[in-house]
Amino acid sequence: MSKAVLLSIGPFWCAKIANGEKTLELRKRAPKLELPFKCYIYCTKTGRPLVYGDVFRGNWETEYTQTYGWSREDADRIWGIMNGKIIGEFVCDYIVRHCEMANADIAEQRSLVGRELILEYANGGEVVGIHISKLKMYEEPVSLEDIGLARAPQSWQYVEEFEVMGDYFSADV
Numbered sequence: 001m002s003k004a005v006l007l008s009i010g011p012f013w014c015a016k017i018a019n020g021e022k023t024l025e026l027r028k029r030a031p032k033l034e035l036p037f038k039c040y041i042y043c044t045k046t047g048r049p050l051v052y053g054d055v056f057r058g059n060w061e062t063e064y065t066q067t068y069g070w071s072r073e074d075a076d077r078i079w080g081i082m083n084g085k086i087i088g089e090f091v092c093d094y095i096v097r098h099c100e101m102a103n104a105d106i107a108e109q110r111s112l113v114g115r116e117l118i119l120e121y122a123n124g125g126e127v128v129g130i131h132i133s134k135l136k137m138y139e140e141p142v143s144l145e146d147i148g149l150a151r152a153p154q155s156w157q158y159v160e161e162f163e164v165m166g167d168y169f170s171a172d173v
Contacts, residue, residue: 004038004161005031006086007130008153014043014087016112018137024096024110024129026118027155031130036093038161039130042144042152045084084152085141089164096129138164 007025009017016022031037096106107129108115118127144152147162 002038002161003033003158004040005033005092005130005156006040006042006149006153006159007156008042008044010044011083013112014041017041017090017132017135018088020135022110022112023132024107025132026107026111026113026121026127026129028122028125028127030095030097030128031092031156031158033158035095036091036133039090039092039132039156040086040159041088041090043083043085043087043141044152085143086138086147087141088135088137090132090136091134092130093133094131096131097126 007027009025013022013025017025025039096110104115104118107113107118107127110131111118111129113121121127142164144150147159149159
């Protein structure tokens, strides 16, 4: 089996990757694997979203609908399905290095993260961009236990490649 990478990514960013908007994932260090390599997307756990309004009359919003502009249905779906699961995979076919300097425009456009936040995240160090290509989002997310892991990585970790049985949808990114 080959080595792959399991990346922890927040629900908001997972949705941006799934719809093809985000094609670069930023990290402070790059995996030391020969290109291209497979990456699995772990959608980090979040608590139940805060609910505002009158739940009994059906006139309510969540923090996700207010903050991210998602519909109530999307907010519920994203929380219920993606929360704390491996939701897809992609191939990293190249790495953008030194995102805080020469490649800052590329990093900003493809990661959807503003330059100031990139510089803040870098904290004087390097930030690399893991390019997202050949994206596959799983119809049925995979639990960490299904692949023999007890806990999620803080940023990313090496894992053995595995095959997901079942349906998926792909995006041309």
